[in-house]
Amino acid sequence: MRDDSRTKAWERRSELPLGVASLLFLGAYAVHVLGPGLPTWVHVVCLTVICAAWALFVADFLVRWGAAGRRLAFVRRHWLDAVVVVLPLLRPLRVVRFYEAVQRRNGRPRLSLHVRVMLYAGLSAVLLGFAASLTVYQHERTAPHATIHTFGDSVWWACSTLSTVGYGDVAPVTVVGRLVAVGLMACGLALLGAVTGSFSSWLVEVFTREEPPES
Amino acid sequence: MRDDSRTKAWERRSELPLGVASLLFLGAYAVHVLGPGLPTWVHVVCLTVICAAWALFVADFLVRWGAAGRRLAFVRRHWLDAVVVVLPLLRPLRVVRFYEAVQRRNGRPRLSLHVRVMLYAGLSAVLLGFAASLTVYQHERTAPHATIHTFGDSVWWACSTLSTVGYGDVAPVTVVGRLVAVGLMACGLALLGAVTGSFSSWLVEVFTREEPPES
């Protein structure tokens, strides 16, 4: 049965808990990866939080998918949510929607379109880069002949990858690390392209506004 | 004699076999390159398939070129087919047209223009990268001082080249490998540029649609 108003109500109520779950997921994953020397119970808590958050997202997706009238159209319109269910690495992208929801609650945003695209795409790129740094660090730190030894190296690698500079002084050597790297290149570059493109348009707009052409 | 309707009929009937031939060509080439330890008869079969597919493309081009009224205009409008006849490496681009034809048979595509450009250009980039990886791997694996030792290295190199990141931890050293690399840079970057550009436009469009400016 198609019930748009009920779906909308569900989405409005679930925005805040899902956003908090996203942040908890990322935080727990970061603590798990960056603190190998912490006591075992901390890691157990972290893994529990990760699994719980993942389960929450799957449940939310299933509920909304079940309530949707045209199910294929639903998946096509909410493909990001569907991808997040499969690949927890992309979960931080959900945080952008959360940020948007919080902002909307405090009154409608009054930022121009260019600034909003820059802000959201930039935020997504930062979160994606952070998640990729964590995953690559987790898989590279024990690999033989690895060049990524510390988390700082991993962040540095993610920055040089996202900006397509690619110095190559540090680069992943394991299969998992390279798969993550390819994903970061594909997603991140598109996001960065959006940021750069919006920045250019915005710059031209600012110049046009500040100095009107003499008529 | 100019006969547009007959050419169109030929193109409609030849789309499916030519698409299958493209996939067979790529598959046979991949088996030939990636399975050096396979028995000889497998390689003989692969090379036969490669040559047969090539011959098929040449024949198709000649038939359509012969049937075309204005032959120079024909070459200009179908330059991709002409290039494919000379450079089998670019044959996978033909698969995109095949994919398009299959989609059209199942009813007209309802995707927006941006999504279609992203899909086709992305698919072309993936196929080009795969073909380039195969060729580079074939020529680099036995070269002295090579940094590309496995097919995994080759795919990793193709990804870092297509995204213009270019770490340089692995890079071709032979003349053939570098020629393929230059071709991949030239073609692939343009395709990737199209994907990134479309993604940016699409992102802006989504933002515009989701949150209309307050009037």
Added chain:
Amino acid sequence: MRDDSRTKAWERRSELPLGVASLLFLGAYAVHVLGPGLPTWVHVVCLTVICAAWALFVADFLVRWGAAGRRLAFVRRHWLDAVVVVLPLLRPLRVVRFYEAVQRRNGRPRLSLHVRVMLYAGLSAVLLGFAASLTVYQHERTAPHATIHTFGDSVWWACSTLSTVGYGDVAPVTVVGRLVAVGLMACGLALLGAVTGSFSSWLVEVFTREEPPES
């Protein structure tokens, strides 16, 4: 009390001294970094000039901020000035505004929009690259395992970073150097994107003007 006309008068009068202060700041910083063998009093003078220029910028920002009616809106409209107060590395961007002011004093610029965007963004990129080269050189020259040994290496690194080529033959290894590098990537690439985008538009414009389409 909101007093737009007084703010505008202040801005008009302060443009010249602030521009000179920006250039003095950058010059003094360059002398301080590039001349480690100079007598002590030269370094004392340089550091004095640096601090004085910084104080001048803080004072100017506070005066204008205090005079502004809507203070949050003021920060949002003059975010570049606010950032400059915190990060002296970005101060050279102020010089662009100075250059603009000098040009406007000599009669309104008659350059087209594309050329102006290219000019200002290019100038900003050059100044940012110069400031980043200085800072990176200062922090890398004494670091162990550093690849940046001379100021020439540092400038070469900045150029290859700004163009996103990123050879990786020289790259920062210290934490401060890498932070500056990330900043240079983020700011510089956006500026360079603006230059490239404007150049493309301008090129298309020139072609369109030079050869009108046959009607």
Added chain:
Amino acid sequence: MRDDSRTKAWERRSELPLGVASLLFLGAYAVHVLGPGLPTWVHVVCLTVICAAWALFVADFLVRWGAAGRRLAFVRRHWLDAVVVVLPLLRPLRVVRFYEAVQRRNGRPRLSLHVRVMLYAGLSAVLLGFAASLTVYQHERTAPHATIHTFGDSVWWACSTLSTVGYGDVAPVTVVGRLVAVGLMACGLALLGAVTGSFSSWLVEVFTREEPPES
């Protein structure tokens, strides 16, 4: 005295000899750099051709500049010619104008704007890359710790620089080589950006034309 018609007549008559001189200049420079083992008289002939071509360009510029009524406006409109007079490395860009003139003589070009921008910018990038390869090879081949040993290395380096991939397996180490590299980054990337941008627009145009949206 301002005499537009006389200037135009001069330009029309000088196009062919200047184009030929450009090609001779590039060819003589290539022979001089790539054939260190050739007999001395060949090098003398090459250097004579180089100097003669240079003199021809200076003379042409001076004649047109002298004939122009508004001299500053003339320099601004023909800035490429002015730059070519100072930097012979950029002379190949003149060949693009020559190519255009030859094409126009054979009837007006009927290519669309996108294709023309792609063609001319691509041709300029190829010629610039070739000239930069020659110069870098000339200065790097005898430098200590150089990674560019053969002309093939130099061309490979130019390609990876122009596409902003920048592997870094070969990179200039001398001051002159790095200055040329920075120039190649600045000019070449802008040209390549124009090519990529035009290609994207053209791709979108082709898609729009081939499959009109269902109304």
